[in-house]
Amino acid sequence: MSSQRLPTFQDLILPYSHETFLGEFWERKPLYIKRENPKHYEGLLDRRELHRLLSLTWVNRRDARIVKDGEPDPERIIFDDEGRASALALMGAYADGFTIVINNLQSRHREVSFLCRGVEMFFRQPIGANVYLTPAQASGLRPHFDDHDAFVLQLEGSKEWRLFGFAAEQPLRGQHFDVDASTLGDAKQVVRLEPGDLLYLPRGVVHAAQSTDASSLHLTLGLSSFSWADLLQEALTLRARNELPLRFTLPPSPDGQPAWRREILSQAAERSTGDVHAFLSDALTQIDIKFINTLAPLDDGGLERLDTLDQTTISSRFRHRLGTICCVQTTELESRIHFPGNVVSFPQRASEVLDFIASHDRFAARELPDVIDDASKLNVVRKMVIAGLLVPEHDT
Numbered sequence: 001m002s003s004q005r006l007p008t009f010q011d012l013i014l015p016y017s018h019e020t021f022l023g024e025f026w027e028r029k030p031l032y033i034k035r036e037n038p039k040h041y042e043g044l045l046d047r048r049e050l051h052r053l054l055s056l057t058w059v060n061r062r063d064a065r066i067v068k069d070g071e072p073d074p075e076r077i078i079f080d081d082e083g084r085a086s087a088l089a090l091m092g093a094y095a096d097g098f099t100i101v102i103n104n105l106q107s108r109h110r111e112v113s114f115l116c117r118g119v120e121m122f123f124r125q126p127i128g129a130n131v132y133l134t135p136a137q138a139s140g141l142r143p144h145f146d147d148h149d150a151f152v153l154q155l156e157g158s159k160e161w162r163l164f165g166f167a168a169e170q171p172l173r174g175q176h177f178d179v180d181a182s183t184l185g186d187a188k189q190v191v192r193l194e195p196g197d198l199l200y201l202p203r204g205v206v207h208a209a210q211s212t213d214a215s216s217l218h219l220t221l222g223l224s225s226f227s228w229a230d231l232l233q234e235a236l237t238l239r240a241r242n243e244l245p246l247r248f249t250l251p252p253s254p255d256g257q258p259a260w261r262r263e264i265l266s267q268a269a270e271r272s273t274g275d276v277h278a279f280l281s282d283a284l285t286q287i288d289i290k291f292i293n294t295l296a297p298l299d300d301g302g303l304e305r306l307d308t309l310d311q312t313t314i315s316s317r318f319r320h321r322l323g324t325i326c327c328v329q330t331t332e333l334e335s336r337i338h339f340p341g342n343v344v345s346f347p348q349r350a351s352e353v354l355d356f357i358a359s360h361d362r363f364a365a366r367e368l369p370d371v372i373d374d375a376s377k378l379n380v381v382r383k384m385v386i387a388g389l390l391v392p393e394h395d396t
Contacts, residue, residue, distance in 0.1 A: 006298075006323055007115045009122035012151065013198070018122070021200075027149070027170065030163055031200040032191045040196030041155050044111050047217050050102070050131060054087040057108060066090065066098040070142030070178065073098065094133065099140030105129040105219070110299050112219070117298055117323035119151075119221060124325070126294040128222045134159065134211045142178045143208040147171045149223040150201045154193035157216035161199060162187035164206040171204050173224070179206055193218065226287050235276045235283035242279075245271040288327045288338075295340035297388050298323040305392055309382055314366045314374050317393040318381055324389060326358035337389070344387045346380075353380060362393065 010018050013033065025031040053059075064085035065072060076098075078089040090100050102108075106116040106129040116127040128148075134140055136157075145167045152161075164184045168175060184206065192212065193199055201207055203225075240246040251267070253260030300322040320326075327338045328351065335351040337344050337358060346354060352369045357380075360367075368377045384390040 006121070007118040009119045012115070012119060013200075025200060025202075027202050029202065030189065030205060031198075032189075033198040034194075035196040035198070036194075038195040041153055041219075044115065044153075045105070045109060045131065045155055045217075045219060047133060047156060049109075050133065050217070051087060053108060054085060054090060054102070059085040059102060059108075061085075063103040064090070065101045066093040067101060067140045068096075068098045069139055094135060097135055097138050099132055099134040099138065101130060101132055101140065103128070103130045105131055107296055113296075113298055114323070116221060117295070119223075120295065121323065121325060123223060123225075124288070124291060125226060126224045126291055128224060130220045130222065132216070132218050132220065134216045136211055136213055136215045139208070139210040141209070143181050143184060143206055144178045145171065145204050145206045146201070146222070147173050147175050147203055148225065149203050151221040151223075152193065152199040152201065153219045153221070154195055154197045154199075155217045155219055156195055157214040158192055158194050158212045159209050159216040159218060160190065160192045160212055161207055161209045163189040163191070163201070164208075166202075166204045167206045168204040170227075172227070172229070181208075226291065231280065231283055231287055232276065234286050235279040238279040238282050238286070239276055243271075285327060285329055289329065292325055292327055292338045292340060295323075295325065297321060297339075297341035300391065302388065305385060308392070309385055312365065312378055312382055312392070314378060315364055316381070317362065317364045318385070318390040319362045319393050321389060321391050324361075326389070328354045328358050339389050342387050342389070344383065344389070350380075357384065357389070 013021050013031070016031070016033065021031065060083050061079055064078065066076065066078060073093065076089070076093055078085055078093060080086055094100055105112040106127060107113065109129075112129050116129050120127050132140060134157075143162075143164065165188050167179055191199060193216075251260070251263055298321065321340075324339055329336045329338065330348060330351040332348065334345050334348050335354050336346075337354045349371065352371050356363070356367075356369055365377050365381045366374070368380065372380070381390060385392065
């Protein structure tokens with residue numbers, strides 16, 4: 001298995017630089033990239049590959065749906081008795097004008113998973129990938145806005161997008177819904193996506209899309225951001241674990257609502273000792289762990305490497321598995337290294353070794369910190385290969 005380079009966020013937004021994107025567009029305004037290169041996404045995903053995926057893999061009720069003009073068809077049965085989406089039923093729905101939507105492509109398709117991980121490594125935020133196959137002259141969803149930023153990659157055919165501006169500024173997670181089309185007025189921007197083009201939509205921007213005289217296949221990468229509010233909420237939770245007064249139940253209200261409110265506000269002032277900011281570092285670690293826990297290991301080999309593991313020497317070199325993102329967490333009792341698909345615990349004194357592994361993509365076993373001896377270094381790298389974090393370099 002080769003150690004091929006993952007696509008990067010910079011690759012995704014070419015010819016723009018990520019500095020320009022962050023400075024001018026990120027969370028501020030849409031970005032339309034017209035490439036005039038139908039082969040730009042060649043090898044990523046096409047409708048033949050999509051049909052193969054639907055025919056040979058299990059796509060359940062959570063991840064498959066059909067929709068036309070904003071309405072699913074409640075009478076259509078696209079799932080078999082075991083809850084698996086039927087490729088033939090989906091074909092029938094498509095022929096009747098329905099858009100086919102398949103969610104979570106990042107966990108079903110190798111090339112899409114590689115692209116998503118490359119973007120995740122830039123933002124350190126989880127990415128979900130959904131694919132939309134829309135017949136010609138059809139619309140799947142009503143005008144709406146989302147609670148996540150989206151990158152739309154036009155793979156085949158064409159689609160016209162009408163953008164109406166922000167309905168909500170930086171909406172919170174879960175705050176997304178259809179809007180009354182009669183109140184929208186004229187679109188502020190209309191773009192036609194052709195194969196190879198990209199459209200970035202900040203969360204909160206109302207948008208609507210319709211295929212043109214050709215059917216359309218596009219992939220949407222959704223960035224489910226952790227906000228500052230998430231970080232502060234995590235810090236408050238950590239503080240509550242350390243301060244007993246914050247864990248008691250709010251008092252009852254025998255004297256009625258006004259007196260109850262006064263009592264709560266009075267007690268809140270007494271209980272709010274301490275500083276939430278003191279917990280921000282630990283809260284950031286918890287946010288990072290939550291992010292890593294959403295990730296699966298990429299297809300970068302595995303079982304075949306175990307046959308030669310007993311040949312590892314102190315000079316053997318190792319690399320991170322493709323798409324590895326690490327977080328080291330040290331407590332009074334132990335040190336843990338979190339990475340996609342696994343977490344491995346060591347004695348607390350091994351924290352320096354784990355920090356080294358997390359921050360070095362490539363290294364020889366002997367380069368591990370000398371807080372442990374050579375025999376222990378070999379045990380650590382072997383354990384990390386079995387756990388799925390490290391890959392012997394001689395396999396590349």
